[in-house]
Amino acid sequence: MRTNHPDEELMTQVARLVNELDPMPAGLVERTQFAVAIDDIDDIDLEVARWADNRTLAGVRGGLPGTITFFVGDLTVMVNVTRTGERQRIDGWLVPAGAHGVEVRVADHGSSTTTADEGGRFVLTEVPRGTTQLLVRMHAEQSRTVVTPTVDL
Amino acid sequence: MTELQTASVAKPWEGLEGRDRHAACMIAAQAGDRSAFDILVAELSPLVWHVARSNGLDRTSAEDVVQTVWLALLRHLDRLSEPRALAGWLITTTRREAQRVSHRGAGQVELSSEVAEQLPTTDPSPEHEVLRDERDRQLWSAFHNLTQRCQELLRLTVLAGRAEYRAVAEALHMPHGSIGPTRGRCLNNLRALYHGDSGS
16 A cells, blocks of 8 residues: 555554564464463462563573573472473472472473472473473462463473 | 364354454353463464563563463453453553563662653664664664654554554553544654664
């Protein structure tokens, strides 16, 4: 559509730059659809955790295992990821400590679950790599569940 | 909610477009239809993305915020009583989340929203951009020196198509009559920054 109005011409250039230079990342819709596809959602009082440090996260996204932290309300979760061949080991620490249930969902690979010890520590081994989401069930009860956005591990 | 229910029957949003379609999806999602929620994620994530990018977030943080906002909607699904207000809810929630993230990232004190509106965003451009020529570079740089509200309005105008002021206005909670003049002022500001930048 051509027009001689200067505002419309400028708007056309802006549209081209926005669409070409800053499109939504490929796969973000699919990762988000995975993040919201949580079982038994009707019975859960969901709380959404935020990653604590985006720079660390950027490192993880670059394919390097490392430590990431997320939090919501009074809960902080630290997670350390170590490669073990094709898979990985996840060491975590929950504060405040307690026997919280932990689930790690990996897209196309189902999920692994464990329970933290009284000190709030947990370990999951042989976790497949991929788009990953953590769920923490406070005191192992379904009723209060903390979920994270996905991260590519 | 079950697979059986979602199988053969025609979906209530089929054949609908824009706001009507998304309102129908909202009602179905509230009744437990996950395919309806997935359609909302697919079709309205660009809105959330561009609001996040307009509000000072780099691309990595904006990706997280897109997911956080949809998880928050999932949490509040039953509390949104007006399905046609979804776009407005998404915009408001994304702005709030973007403020929370950028304050945390920069370790800054809380800014009032009025001050935040006047701040140019700090992220000049995506990392791997390929700019066609010098004029594109200057225009893109000028665009990022606009206020957050102007960047947001222009990005949403791009998304909505230039004629659909009404939908953009409603989503931004602006009176219908003021969006055209506001857009015009934003474009004038852009023009001034652009020409100032090029030194002509």
